[in-house]
Amino acid sequence: MASIDYDSKIPNNVNLSDDRRLQRALEEWQPNFIDWWMEMGPDGFQADDVYLRTAVSVEKDGWAHFGHVKMPDYRWGIFLAPTEGERKVNFGDHMGEDAWQQVPGDYRNALRRIIVTQGDTEPASVEQQRQLGHSAPSLYDLRNLFQVNVEEGRHLWAMVYLLHSYFGRDGREEAEALLARRSGDSDSPRILGAFNEPIADWLSFxxxxxxxxxxxxxxxxxxxxSGFDxxxxxxxxxxxxxAHHMFVGQTGVERILRRTAEATRGGADPKAAGVVPFEMVQRAVNLWYSLSLDLFGGEDSSNAALFFGAGLKGRDLEHKLDEHRALEQRYTLERVVGDRLVKEDVPLRRAMNEVLRDAYVNDCEKVVRSWNRALEEVGSDLRVALPSRRFNRxxxxxxxxxxxxxxxMTSAQAFETNRAAWLPTDEDRAYMRSLQTRAYTKPGEFAPWISPPTRGIDGQPVDFEYVKFCR
Amino acid sequence: MSDYTDVKVSSFESHPDRYRHWRLEVSGDVATLKMDIQERDEGQAEDEGYIRKLNSYDLFVDIELNDALNRLYFERPEVRCLVVTSAKDRVFCAGANIPMLASSPHAFKVNFCKYTNETRLALEDISLTGGPKTLAALNGVASGGGYELALACDEIMLVDDRSSAVSLPEVPLLGVLPGTGGLTRVVDKRKVRRDLADYFSSLAEGVRGKRAVDWRLVDSTHKLSVFPQQVAARARALADAVAPVVEGAGRGVRWAPIAVEVSEAGDRAYPSFAHPQVLLRLSTSRRAATLTLHAPADGGPTTAEGIEALGAAWWPLATFRALEDALLHLRFNHLDVGTLVFETRGDQEALMAVDAQLEAHAGSWFVARARHYIKRVLKRLDVSSMTLLAVVDEGSAFAGTLFELVALADRSFMLDDPKAGARVRLSAMNFGPFPMGNGLTRLACRFLGEPETLAAARGRAGEALSTEDARDLGLVTFTPDDIDWEDEVRLALEERSGFSPDALTGMESNLRFAGPETMETKIFGRLSAWQNWIFQRPNAVGPEGALKAFGSPRRPVFDWDRT
Incomplete structure (x- = not known):
């Protein structure tokens, strides 16, 4: 391994070829990553040529380099956005001090926890999605799935880079553990709940x-x-x-909705028409939205206050806000007291998870509006709605x-009575399975339950051969 | 002296020629230490500071006492009995100076009490380790810390003049814990019955005469007219019961002043031989200090005579005196230093050769006493309110006696790099001569639940142990490799400096003393737990508290809720 040409094998802008510490760590970790990828990555497509985007540099033309590549040969790289001069800590108690180029010892454990928690989600989603290729509705979607997968893999690399470079032996052990946990495993599950839910169908994806x-x-x-530069x-x-991953999701749901609206125009039964019933989409939205809201953590959180005060984790677009200490302000939360919701002020710092959740909810509402516009365009009266952020938490x-x-507020009994109306049922899952019994693998061919996209990837036509099978 | 809010102690050394509060007299094999505390400092204005009435002591009195004890131990080995008494009429010692305590900040009170307890424990240790037997001759009232000083002696004689008493008046008069660890000595050492001790501790005027003897508070009482003769006779008898360690006078070694160079930043270099032997560097950031100890060039003289001829310049003694001086300066003058990092440099073979001399000549009075002195300095480190870290890297010399610094550290780091070849070594000195206050060696305490590990370590004594060996034997905590090394050590320091200093002091002192309790561990434990707590409470130090009210016309006002 000693004579590896690191820079060509692992595209990077972190001076890998001169970084002995990182080389040593990666020499051990990289083979384990490949083993993990072969074992837990997309099942059945590792020998095929996939039209993938690879980041080869952080320049404008470097981060989206397209070409057919076998996934195990994908060049997972390590990139940091370029520095913007002398960065400072922009919020919290250390505001105005130079941003940390090394881990500050006082916050080492907190930072490691943040990075490990973030890093754990990346391989988890690959594991959750590993069987989906066998039921891909088109080559276009198959390629998008794999693009998401390899980039989640690269994001894992990004977090592992931080662990290897800045957290010593502990960091290396954590990097190993990121490959050892398994989504949904009863003994060694992924850290966060939403990442242990199986993603067995494309609506879920x-x-x-x-x-x-x-x-x-x-x-x-x-x-x-973060103040940790x-x-x-x-x-x-x-x-x-x-951004691309969210594009895949948002347009994917939209294409399902369009297809359903078109097929059921005039009152046809969606199941008879072989499309996804609208209520099933709404239930899936209810589930994944509520699971994702949980990921932001407690509404009133001492950890959130610590992370903000320490300058480790800011707010959305913190640098565009006017005030960055958040010491005097309060945030109003709705807490349950008995059987009522009561407004309660908590110190703003303690509410930082909720502040971030607010930004997320706004963004999700925009997504739902765009879906509803699409429904309107095709003349449907159906509308998707986000559930309350209190639902199913x-x-x-x-x-x-x-x-x-x-x-x-409702009772446990009433919730159970309505569960089948509100959240995906076994019947929903069985129906999705029945729709997705095979992959649609001819260029330009699409499953009957989803509309084709309006455009292809990287300016290619929709019927481009996004995946070339080599079997 | 008036302002104790930012007290600095310029020196922990003294000399009989400069004593202001004691007189040290040696006559044949009996020495007498007479307490004669000056009420005011030279040049102290009438309305300035506190006055040391009735032989009440402060830190500076105790620094002289400590110096006197060391001098006797090393300069006068022919002394077989030490009489501790007072030069003042009808007053032995009124204890710690209350206006001083009332006006000093908490940290100083804690450090003051720690130091005085160390001095009293040294007084006891001297008698236990072949030094003179100690006799407290109470020619007048001995109260509070004054009685404590008597308790630290082997025997207590009290004058019976129908008024002089021993007393612990702190509870009724001052609202603080009696003595300075004193209640432990009353019940543990003198085995006074607990109900009688309870009554005694609530009597401001104390107990005298026959009752004091019956309750074992003192060993004997004597009429005023015959007191000096009786004391002399008892001192003679005590001296005669001890085998002389040297023949005649003049065999002692000079307790030479410590040479030190202090930089503007407060760094302290202790030059000895050709190179700096001990170097204390204060870091400007992260509230840390680094103490570097250098091994000698070689093992030094190999005969007891040769070692005695070197005296205080002998490497082990010189090094640990410097280490002690550096530590005391850190404690009193650099309260913000929360972490002390130990480094060593030099030839491990030379250190092992020194240890061989320490072991081979244990029968020499001087070598034996040097060993006990080293033991006491190491104990001072054990009770430090600082995080102690040992850093073992390329060129380190943590061998034998100096390995004790690794063993007493809260955590240790040893570089894992075959090219650097970091080594540590154990010697006989790690397995007996330097017990902690709990009576165990540091290694025995470390491996309390693993006697087999202790035995394994002992089996490897003398070997140069690699990082892998040291890790497998449990001798070091972390063994980062060359790539991680700098970061790991830096991060440990940075992380430590972010924690609450109080929580750390509590945590460290709770973890350092696993195993049995001894009088010594009880004294420090209870001092920390109770005295330091009471010293923080408004009932003692609040504006209407008992310490503040003492000596004023006001009565203290208490918050009556028990805690």
Whole structure:
């Protein structure tokens, strides 16, 4: 391994060929990553040539380099957004001090936890999605799935880079553990709940990439403000890739909705027409939106206050805000007291998870509006709605209680009675399986339950051979 | 002296020629230390500061006492009995100076009490380790810390003049804990019955005469007219019961002043031989200090005579005196230094050769006493309110006696790099001569639950142990490799400096003393737990608290809720 040409094998802008520490760590970790990818990555397509985007530099033309490549040969690289002169800590108690180029010892454990928690989500989603290729509705979608997968892999690399470079032996052990946990495993599950839910069908995949990857977007935006400069720059660069994942999800759901609206125009039964019933889409939205809301953590959180005060994790677009200490302000939360919701002021710092969740909810509402515009365009009266943020929560103030999708408190019994109306059922899952019995693998061919996209990838036509099978 | 809010102690050394509060007299094999505390400092104005009435002591009195004890131990090995008494009429010692305590900040009170306890424990240790037997001759009232000083002696004689008493008046008069660890000595050492001790501790005027003897508060009482003769006779008897360690006078070694160079920043270099032997560097950031100890060039003289001829310049003694001086300066003058990092440099073979002399000549009075002195300095480190870290890297010399610094550290780091070849070594000195206050060696305490590990370590004594060996034997905490090394050590320091200093002091002192309790561990433990707590409470130090009210016409006002 000693004579590896690191820079060509692992595209990077972190001076890998001169970094002995990182080389040593990666020499051990990289083979394990490949083993993990072969074992837990997309099942059955590792020998095929996929039209993938590879980041080869952080320049304008470098981060989206397209070409057919076998996934195991994908060049997972390490990129930090370029420095912008002398960065400062932009919020919290250290505001105005030079941004940290090394991990500050006082915050080492907190930072490691943040990075590990973020890093754990990246391989988890690959594991959750590994069987989906066998039921891809088109080559276009198959390629998008794999693009998402390899980039989640690259995001894992990005977090592992931070662990290897800045956290010593502990960091290396954590990097190993990122490959050892398994989504949904009863003994060694992924850290966060939403990443242990199986993604067995494409409706779930599109909802996941819409809602759960959008949580990722907001976590990355908060970390992109971090006073720990390497983390901030890493996350800034990851955001450029994450945008595509949300595009895949948002347009995927929209294409399902269009198809359903077209097929049921005039009152046809969707199941008879072989499309996805609208209510099933709404239930999937209810599930994945509520699971993703949980990922933001407790509404009233001492950890959130610590992370903000320490300058580790900021707010969405912190640098555009006017005030960055957040010491005097309060935030109004709705807490359950008895059987009522009561407004309560908490110190703003303690509410930072909720502040980030607010930005996320706004963004999700925009997505839903765009879906509803599409429905309107095709003449449908159906409309998707986001459930209340109190609905179906397992974390935070509303965990263990029962709320309707409208946010009204209800009993456990009433919730169970309505569960089948509100959340995906076994029947839904069985129906999705029945729709997705095979992959549609001829260029330009699409499953009957989804509309083709309006445009292809990278200016290519929709019927481009996005995946070339080599079997 | 008036303003104790930012007290600095310029020196922890003294000399009989400069004593202001004691007189040290040696007559044949009996020495007498007479307490004669000056009420005011030279040049102290009438309305300035506190006055040391009735032989009440402060830190500066105790620094002289400590110096006197060391001098006797090393300069006068022929002394077989030490009489501790007072030069003042009808007053032995009124204890710690209350206006001083009332006006000094908490950290100073804690450090003052720690130091005085170390001095009293040294007094006890001297008698236990072949030094003179100690006799407290109370020619007048001995109260509070004054009685504590008597308790630290082997025997207590009290004058019976129908008024002189021993007393612990702190509870009724001052609202603080009696003595300075004193209650432990009353019940543990003198085995006074607990109900009687309870009554005694609530009597401001104390107990005298026959009752004091019956309750074992003192060993004997004597009429005023015959007191000096009785004391002399008892001192003679005590001296005679001890085998002389040297023949005649003049065999002692000179307790030479410590040479030190202090930089503007407060760094302290202790030059000895050709190179700096001990160097204390204060870091400007992160509230840390680094103490570097240098091994000698060689093992030094190999005969007891040769070692005695070197005296205080002998490497082990000189090094640990410097280490002690550096530590005391850190404690009193650099309260903000929260972490002390130990480094060593030099030839491990030379250190092992020194240890061989320490072991081979344990029968020499001087070598034996040097060993006990080193033991006491190491104990001072054990009770430091600082995080102690040992850093073992290329060129380190943590061998034998100096390995004790690794063993007493809260954490240690050893470089794992075959090219650097970091080594540590154990010697006989790690397995007996330097017990902690709990009576265990540091390694025995470390491996409390793993006697087999202790035995394994012992089996490897003398070997140059690689990082892998040291890690496998549990001798070091972390072994980062050359790539991680700098970061790991830096991060450990940075992380430590971010924690609450109080939580760290509590955590460290709770973890350092696993195993059995001894009188010594009880004294420091209870001092920390109770005295330092009471010293923080408004009932003692609040504006209407008992310490503040003492000596004023006001009565203290208490918050009556028990805690």
């Amino acid at each position: 599109f909802c996941f990439t819409t809602f759960t990857d959008r949580d990722g977007k907001y976590q990355l935006r908060a970390l992109a403000e 390497p983390l901030a720059r890493t996350c800034t660069f990851m955001l450029t890739e994450e 397992a974390q935070g103030l509303y965990a263990g209680m029962h709320f309707t999708p409208d946010g009204e």
